[in-house]
Amino acid sequence: MGERSGKSILIAGAGPTGLALALELARRGFKSRLVANAAGPTPINESRALGVNARTLTLLEPSGVSAMILANARRLTKFKISAAGKPLLTVETETFRSRYCPIQILPQGETERLLKQKLSAFGIAPEWLTEISSLSGDVAKPVVTLQHADGRTETVEPDMLVGADGAHSVVRKTFGFAFPGKAIESRFFLADYRYAQPVDTSFIELNFLNPGVLGRLPVSEDTMRYLSTVEDFETRIDHPAMVSERTWASEFHISFRHVETMSRGNVFLAGDAAHVHSPAGARGMNLGIEDACWLAFLISEGREQDYSNLRMPAVKTVIKDTRRNTTFITLKNPVLTGLRSLLLPLANRIPGFTKAFLHNVAGQDTPPPPWIPGAQ
Numbered sequence: 507m508g509e510r511s512g513k514s515i516l517i518a519g520a521g522p523t524g525l526a527l528a529l530e531l532a533r534r535g536f537k538s539r540l541v542a543n544a545a546g547p548t549p550i551n552e553s554r555a556l557g558v559n560a561r562t563l564t565l566l567e568p569s570g571v572s573a574m575i576l577a578n579a580r581r582l583t584k585f586k587i588s589a590a591g592k593p594l595l596t597v598e599t600e601t602f603r604s605r606y607c608p609i610q611i612l613p614q615g616e617t618e619r620l621l622k623q624k625l626s627a628f629g630i631a632p633e634w635l636t637e638i639s640s641l642s643g644d645v646a647k648p649v650v651t652l653q654h655a656d657g658r659t660e661t662v663e664p665d666m667l668v669g670a671d672g673a674h675s676v677v678r679k680t681f682g683f684a685f686p687g688k689a690i691e692s693r694f695f696l697a698d699y700r701y702a703q704p705v706d707t708s709f710i711e712l713n714f715l716n717p718g719v720l721g722r723l724p725v726s727e728d729t730m731r732y733l734s735t736v737e738d739f740e741t742r743i744d745h746p747a748m749v750s751e752r753t754w755a756s757e758f759h760i761s762f763r764h765v766e767t768m769s770r771g772n773v774f775l776a777g778d779a780a781h782v783h784s785p786a787g788a789r790g791m792n793l794g795i796e797d798a799c800w801l802a803f804l805i806s807e808g809r810e811q812d813y814s815n816l817r818m819p820a821v822k823t824v825i826k827d828t829r830r831n832t833t834f835i836t837l838k839n840p841v842l843t844g845l846r847s848l849l850l851p852l853a854n855r856i857p858g859f860t861k862a863f864l865h866n867v868a869g870q871d872t873p874p875p876p877w878i879p880g881a882q
């Protein structure tokens with residue numbers, strides 16, 4: 507199944523978390539096996555995550571993936587906030603002093619393809635259409651039944667099993683990891699529009715509709731994403747050019763949940779399998795990649811039993827931040843939304859506000875990786 511120290515490692519899931527884990531293990535000489543029930547990486551035009559933050563670029567620098575991301579990604583230079591179209595606040599990202607811009611834009615499907623491409627150089631390919639159909643044994647000795655696309659079943663007993671199998675993780679559920687937390691009331695709506703010509707993709711904009719919010723994020727040079735808490739949001743879009751096509755639309759509910767421990771025995775959880783939260787702050791994929799990089803480092807040091815204690819504080823920080831951001835953007839009370847419009851234009855005058863905001867967007871509010879010299 508894969509070894510350096512004689513231990514076999516099975517990774518359930520080949521999303522950004524599973525791919526990053528297999529790659530970080532491989533570059534350290536650990537060959538893992540990676541299975542996923544999907545047919546391949548996320549289709550580019552159904553990419554949930556768009557933001558790759560500075561912390562992720564730092565983490566993926568040793569594998570060479572960051573250089574590939576930078577060659578393909580779009581730089582964000584501004585965050586704009588307005589209310590009913592009236593500008594309230596602009597934060598310039600260029601003031602951020604770090605090796606990387608706080609956040610770059612690259613659709614999740616493209617990031618996954620770059621990780622997969624680098625992984626292939628180590629002779630590892632995800633086994634697509636391979637489902638974990640059942641799990642037995644216990645956390646000391648997990649037994650995994652795989653169902654292959656041709657109907658074949660296979661039973662494996664890895665020394666380590668990593669659940670990177672997303673929010674509905676079968677690994678988490680079967681091995682009895684609690685997943686406390688709750689869903690928020692607001693529904694979120696999303697639509698991606700492709701235009702007949704390139705559009706300005708250098709900024710993200712949040713427009714408070716009071717009540718509700720409409721966000722605009724770049725996807726690629728001619729495609730924009732609109733995210734809203736208001737069902738008829740598409741009638742409120744001020745399109746920057748002639749629409750060619752609506753390439754994707756979706757609707758979702760948001761929960762804030764995390765496991766209480768990220769490992770038990772020889773079973774480990776990473777990414778959405780261990781934590782879910784709102785997309786406000788663009789942290790989900792980035793946090794999953796960070797879990798993966800820490801787990802690979804700790805496995806290579808023979809310290810995998812430290813994983814949960816080292817990662818849980820980072821997970822709790824990010825959940826707290828995204829909950830605060832989500833509460834702020836989904837305010838309904840007219841007194842509070844009025845106060846928000848009054849105070850936001852003053853934010854740039856508060857010493858340290860811009861720095862703290864960008865530090866957070868860059869994902870640098872969690873402990874830096876000790877294996878990368880000078881990492882922020």
Ligand SMILES: Cc1cc2nc3c(=O)[nH]c(=O)nc-3n(C[C@H](O)[C@H](O)[C@H](O)COP(=O)(O)OP(=O)(O)OC[C@H]3O[C@@H](n4cnc5c(N)ncnc54)[C@H](O)[C@@H]3O)c2cc1C
Binds near residue numbers: 785
């Ligand atoms: C609208 C929206 C916008 C978002 N924007 C951002 C953003 O800008 N930045 C950001 O960082 N994050 C963002 N996210 C979150 C991000 O998409 C997720 O956090 C990320 O996909 C999690 O990656 P993962 O690898 O942990 O899980 P997933 O991407 O869910 O991958 C799970 C993998 O497990 C496999 N799998 C599942 N069950 C089984 C099984 N039984 N057997 C075998 N394989 C299985 C699947 O095939 C897949 O390969 C956003 C999310 C949403 C909903």
